[in-house]
Structure formats: structure tokens, C-alpha cells
Amino acid sequence: MSGEQERLARVTLSHATEPGDDKVCDSVTTVGAARTVEEVLADDARPELAARVKAVDVDRVLSIADRQGVRFVTPEDGEWPSQLDDLAHGARVQGLGGVPVGLWVKGPMRLTELRDSVAIVGSRSATSYGFDIATDVAAAVARSGAAVVSGAAYGIDQAGHRGALAAGGATVAVLACGADRVYPAAHRELIDHIARHFALVSEAPIGSAPTKVRFLSRNRLIAALSRGTVLVEAALRSGALNTANWADQLSRVLMGVPGPVTSVTSQGVHERIRSGAATLVTGGLDVLELVGASGEQLTIVPRGPERAHDDFSLREVRVLDAVPVARGASTESISSIAGVGVQEADRVLVALGEAGLVHLGVDGWRLVARAGRR
């Protein structure tokens, strides 16, 4: 079996079957595409599929794709994003799953550049909060040099792409329709821009309309292509949760951005964090730490402003608490209130004085007034 024969058989199967059909994908992975085509043609139980396979005019299909600037990328190509091979061992959900037969790609970016990519997905009806956060996270990912993967939909998807572009970074849209088509139509400018400078990717052949099945198949590719998926706003039945499930199931890093518990569009995210499927992230730094190779990216654990009390011993805190603000107090009085010995109180008071926290005046020790002290 020549490589070219295999390739043409993959084109045939891509056209004759639905994206992500697990039986087809698994057969191609196991016995190869040409052998799969042979078996389909010999299977009397599926005459319609055999008819569709026979009807594919591979030369014409490839020539049309070529004219549209769309190339067909298979696991045999150097450009193949090998992380998709994880799908061979991933779940089969409602008849969907497995390694794609091939990808239809439009745009100059090579898919191997998606190795460190991060997917940003979420509600189509995002709030301005979600939109802003998705934009910020995408920008942080892009600035780190990684590409942002999403699905070009309204809401969070759009914010993900735009955030990456605004930061001067790379972004790839994985579509449920053919790579030659624009869906949703309102995103023509965005989708055209991605096609011109980066890449549109689809498992569905040229001319395919987006259907529910194709959206579901597409979601597994978004999850599988990227190191991690960030879920930014998703209602309880959001399609983005399907992508999240794929990410979780494929042992990708699944991350969720929380929001107000009163927001319907955060309910799905909260559910995933609560169940432990997703890790809570609050921004780009968290995301980069979680998807980064160990030690490559380190989130600085956020700390509030340093407060003078923090490094003190209990004894010192007691003494400090016993020093009045309004008028001075004697060392003896302070030692009694603080419950420490006079000598100890004296030693601590001198140290606190050196730290600028207390002052010894004519009427005794008093606190030094400081902005922001309790």
C-alpha cells in the first residue's frame, strides 16, 4: 500500500463519513484507510455508506480544496499535530471519538506549532465580565508564545481569538463546518483574518455545513489539540462543557474561571470546579503555570501588602497590642496588660521602637500612628 493510496483513501473517507465517527476513525487507525475503504465496499450491510464512498471524486475534491487554499493534513504528514494521536485511546461518546481521518486546514500556520497551545472556550452568550476575562487570559497565553485555540463562536470563543490577536500572538479556529466556510457569518472578518495569518482547521470536508454532530466532533479536537482548556463562563448545558469533558477525559489540564454564584453563565464552570474536574484559575498567570512544563512557568502566589505584625512572635504581638495610642504607658503597665515580664516587655518595646512601631515619650510608650493600621 503506497502512502499516496492511503492518503487518497483518507480523503475519500473524510468525504463519505461524518467527522469523528468512531468506527471509521478506529478502523483507519487500526487497519489503515485503504483497507477501511475496501472493507466498506465489501460490506453488504451498509450499502448507503458504500455508495457514498464510491461517489467521492478524490481528484475533484482535492482540486476544489486547493483552489480554496485548503490543504489536507494526515498523521503521515510532518505537519500533523501528534497530540491528536491521544484520541486513539480517548473515550467514545455517543458514537464519536478516535483520531481524525484527516484535517482540512486553511492558512499559513503549521499545526505542529499548536503543541503548547491553550484552548479558551465558553458561553456564546457571555457577559461582559466573561468576555473581558477571556480576552485577558488569551492575551497572557499569546504573550507567553503559545497559540490560543477556540471555535470562532460568539462570546467567549471570539474573545479568546481577539485577545490573542490584540497581544500580537497566534490563534487557530477549529470549525464545525468546512474550512472554506464562515460560521457564524457575523465573524467573517475574524475568521478571514485567522485564515490569512494563522489557520482554520476542520475535520469536515470543504463545503460542509455546521451540524450538531460536527460541533460535538469539533469539540474533541479543540480539547485534544491544546495542552489545557480554559472554561470561561458556561451555563449548565453549555456546549463548552462538552469540550471541557473531552479535555478532562484526555487528561488535558482543565481550568475554570469562577464568577458570581448568582450568574447563570458561571454555573457550569462552578460545577466543574466543585467536582474537581477543573482547577480554579483567576487569570493568565494561573493558566500558564498549570499548562507549563514543570518549572517553566511559576505563578507568584499572591500576597497582600506586607503588614508589620506578620513576622512577630506571639509575645511581641501581645506587647504591641498593649501599647496605647492616645497617651503614653509605663513599661510596667504594658508588661502587666501584655502578660509578660517587665524585663521581657522592656526588651520587646525597645525592639519595637527600633522598628518604628512604638515611641518612648515623656509620658511613656505609645504607638506610632501609621496609615492603615488596625
Place this chain on the structure above:
Amino acid sequence: MSGEQERLARVTLSHATEPGDDKVCDSVTTVGAARTVEEVLADDARPELAARVKAVDVDRVLSIADRQGVRFVTPEDGEWPSQLDDLAHGARVQGLGGVPVGLWVKGPMRLTELRDSVAIVGSRSATSYGFDIATDVAAAVARSGAAVVSGAAYGIDQAGHRGALAAGGATVAVLACGADRVYPAAHRELIDHIARHFALVSEAPIGSAPTKVRFLSRNRLIAALSRGTVLVEAALRSGALNTANWADQLSRVLMGVPGPVTSVTSQGVHERIRSGAATLVTGGLDVLELVGASGEQLTIVPRGPERAHDDFSLREVRVLDAVPVARGASTESISSIAGVGVQEADRVLVALGEAGLVHLGVDGWRLVARAGRR
């Protein structure tokens, strides 16, 4: 050693030492209060402590407390909340820890009623979002029959108490000052109400002012008294995180309510959820499930509105997707678009028709218009 002698020694130590002093608490737990007093009096290295112990006039102290309606509760009393005994094996933090020498209690509620209680703590400078959520969670806890424990502070504490009261439930305030004092002064009405109908609890004796050390000691009691602690808004250095640490360390259930990642007052909560110390909760039901005895409370996993697609096989979804809206289509046409056999398509279409999703008219099958369908 009589029980009465032990009791009076505990009163003495409560007055002569700071709340939560780990050496004192541990000594009392190990050798008893009377023996601890003896050892203190014999210890030449701590003359100030010995002097303070000698200076306590136990009869007078108890008589003043009695006049204020404040009782002293020790581990030997039937009213003792035995969950506090977990502190014997809990952490020692900056010299604080251990089982309290005793509790000063004001109010008619018996502390044994706190067995199933839930603590609600958080930022003093809560947002209206946090205040509302804390109120709602407290009301849900109260309606379940459990008491709400908090610290009577501004913000989330106050919302916790008020939410429980508004729901007709019980609430207890654990104070850093003496149970006879009101802190903060602006909460006099609330604190008086709790004292009249429920209970104020303090490890610090009558007349004690609230100090930093006493707040820290108090926090461990809030955590130890309750089955779980709900953190509702806490900035990165919020004192509520100290309570959260105690809850976590004592193997109580630690829960956090998320908020917008842009909100400073949610940062501390998000950090605890992200680190895995706290479990994300979105409301009272989540809280009751997590603190409830297994099987007693069950959260209904939230689901979006049922959609007709959900129970369908892939094949059925494909057929449904292939049925046009605008005009009718033949079974053959639909089978071809859906990629299933004609007989199979016919079988599925009939079933979809019975489900009211498609309709067979004179021009063929078409989708039945439904509000909210994609």
C-alpha cells in the same frame, strides 16, 4: 482533687493567661488545672505569671460574671461542646492552640446545640454580593436546623448572623473580647439580641478588650466549634483566612464561595479553592451537602432545562439535523444528508414525528418550530 477545685483553677488560669496560650492549654489538658496552677506558682522563671495567678480573686470574678449573666463552661460540664477537644491534637500556631481552659458564655442556648453548626466567615469590607450570599447561605443552614457560628464583625460575619435570624434559626457569636462587652460597638443591637436568645461565647474573661492575639485565638474556636466553615469573600490577608486555616487544619469541611476574579475581596477565597484547601460552594444546598452526615443532605446536581436532543443516539441526532425547517424534504434526501440508510432514516423520522420534533407534510419532512431550539 475535687471537681470544684479544678473548676476554680480553670477560672484562675482563664484570668491570668491569654486565651489560647498553647502551653497553658496543653498543661491543663495533660495534668489538670489545679496542678498547672501549682506548677506556675512554683516556677521561679515566670514570676509575673505567678503574680497574676495569685492576684485572681476567683469568688469576685465569678460573682461579677454572674451579675453580667455570664457563665463559665468547662470540659467537665454537660454543656461542653466536645468537638473542641479536637484542639488537643490540632496545630500550635505562633504559640496559640489547644483546648480552651474554659468558655465564658452569655445567653440561654446550650453549647451542645452547636454540634451540627456551620461557621460563616469572611471579609469585614464585604461587597453587597458577598453580603447577600452570606445571608442566603446562613438562612439555608438555619432552615436545616443547624446553628450559624460567626464572629459578630462587620461584613460577612454580620450577614451570617442576620441571615440565620431572618430565617428564624439559631446563631452564636464567638467574641475576641469578654462576653460582657460589645465589639464592634455598632453591632450592639445584634450582639444583644444574640445574647438574649442564643449565646455569646468567649475564651477571654469578663472585661477583656479585643486584641490581635485574642482574635487569632477566637478564630480557632469558630473553626473548631462548627462542622464546616464557609468562607465568603476574603482578601489575600483577611483575618477570615486564619479561621479557614484552622478549619482545614482541624479536618473540618472548608468551603469557599467564588466571586468575580476581578474582585479583590474574592482573591483569598479563590486561592484556597485553587490550592484544594477549600471546596467551591455556590449556595446553601452545596454547604448542607458537604457538612451533612453522609446521605442526610443531598444536593441535587444542577441541570439545565431538559432539551430534546439529550437522550438521542448519534444516528437520531444526525437525522434530526438533516431535517430542514423552511420546506419539506424526502426521506431519501434526509437519509443521504444524514449519512444513514433510507430504512433507518424512515424509522428514526417516524420516532421523531411521534416525539413531536418533526412533521410529515405534503412536501415531506420538516422540523416542528419550537421556542428555544437552536
